[in-house]
Amino acid sequence: MDKNQPIPEYQLFIHPADVSELRKDIWYDDPVAAKLTVNKKKYAIGIAYRGSHIRDLRKKSYAVEFYKPSKYQQATAVHWNAEFKDPSLLRNKLSFDFFTDIGCLAPAARFVFLKINGKNEGLYLEIEAVDECFLANRKLPKGAVFYAVDGDANFSLMSDLRKEVKESLALGYEQKCGTEQEHEYLQEFIYIINTVSREDFEAEIAKYVHVDQYLRWLAGVVLMQNFDGFVHNYALYRxxxxxxxxxxxxxxxxxxxxxxxxxxxxEDYLRIEGFNTLTARLLDVRAFRGRYRELLEELLDSKFTVAYIEPKIQALHASIRPYIEKDPYEKDNLAVFDQEPAFIYAYIEARGNYIREQLHLLDE
Known part of the structure; x- marks a missing residue:
């Protein structure tokens, strides 16, 4: 984002009765009706709180559906994330951009400033929904999208939540688009991961997963250290x-x-090998493990560096700082916000050094 480009301002009106309805049960997922105005254009939308551990925070995050017109910037749904626990408000945006830079699919994201019923609600990260519009906007072939909604999306036959054999291999996933038959493909995929012999795994798994793309994603997760990203915090596109x-x-x-x-x-919180059954089986294959090592080395020398990321952080930081000053939840945290870029640079250096020291584990 150009630091001189103004952040869009969203005027949202929610009837007071619907505001009360939202607040009455923060875990209720059905949207209430609202009116959104952007650049004098009006949209009829549905809005609900979103997230799990973030729902009881003071600054709420929202899931938004567009009713009339049915699309906004080629999307039928978006997410407005408060990023309330991140003192920089940058990490989600920075992560998605980093994934895109290293050749992975990732949602588009931009900052917006939200007003609700005339009052400043603050700075939000607007995140593209991963659905059929996501695929169409990238001119990708039609297919299925599954959200990993809980810890059972662990690529295993065993439930991570119940510590027993899964009743269905589709547990942990919510289908966002695609035919009913796609559920069968998903379950076959997970079955193959867990049952194919070690000797046949390299050849068989390549029929089900884009191996190089998975290893790129794995490298990104490991470098950024998203601990939950192996059994949660991802979507599957077939x-x-x-x-x-x-x-x-x-x-x-x-x-x-x-x-x-x-x-x-x-910086040493997440091991270089990552987690989950699919990751373990892929890294058990010498050729895949070698390719993963190559990707890590390449990224450590090119994109996971302060030199590469600092200009991006500086531009984002400068672009949102004036809006932090108007955010009722963040304006008193400016001192910490201003220190966060240096904190992230120190992390990149420390994590990069740690991963370099651990590369030898991939040679074994």
């Missing part, structure tokens, strides 16, 4: 032409040296 699954990141505020509570996350 390309309708190739039949291969690809991973798309989601909710990456707990990254770049801070955890979900905004506390310091040390």
């Amino acid at each position: 390309n309708g032409e190739t039949g291969l699954f690809e991973v798309i990141p989601w909710d990456y505020d707990a990254t770049w040296g801070r955890d979900v509570e905004g506390e310091v996350m040390e």
Whole structure:
């Protein structure tokens, strides 16, 4: 984003009765009706609180659906994230941009300033929904998208939540688009991950997952240290032409040296091998492990560097700072906000050094 380009201002009107309805049960997912005005153009929308651990925070995050007109900037739905636990408000945006830079699919994101019923609600990160519009906007083949909604999306036969064999291999996923048959493909994929012999795995898994893309995603997760990203915080896209699954990141505020509570996350918190059954089986294959090592080395020398990322952070930081000053939830945290770029640079240096020291583990 050009630091001189103004951030869009959104005027939102929600009937007071509907505001009360939202507040009455923050876990209720059905949207209430609202009116959104952007640059004098009006939209009829549905709005609801979103997220899990973030719903009881003072500054709410929202899921938005467009009714009339039915699309806004080629999207039928978006998410407005408060980024309330991230003192920089930059980590989600920075993460999605980083994934795009390294050749992975990732949602588009931009900052907007929200007013609700005439009062400043603050700065938000508007995140593209991963759905059929996401695919169409990138001219990708039609296919299925599954959201990993809880810890059962662990690529395993065992439930991460119940500690027993899954009743269905589709547990942990919510389908956003695609045919009913896609559920069968998903379950077959997970079954293959867990049952194919070690000798046959390299050849068989390449029929189900875009291996190079998965390894790029894995490198990104490991470098940014999103601990939840292996069994949660992702979507699966099954390309309708190739039949291969690809991973798309989601909710990456707990990254770049801070955890979900905004506390310091040390640079050695997440191991270089990552987690989950699919990752373990892929890295058990010498050729895949070698390719993963190559990707990490390449990124450590090119894009996961202060020299590469600093200009991006400086531009984002400068562009949102005037709006932080108007944000009723963030305006008293300017001193910490101004220190965050240096904090992220220190993390990049420390994490990069740690990963370099661990590369030898991929040679074993």
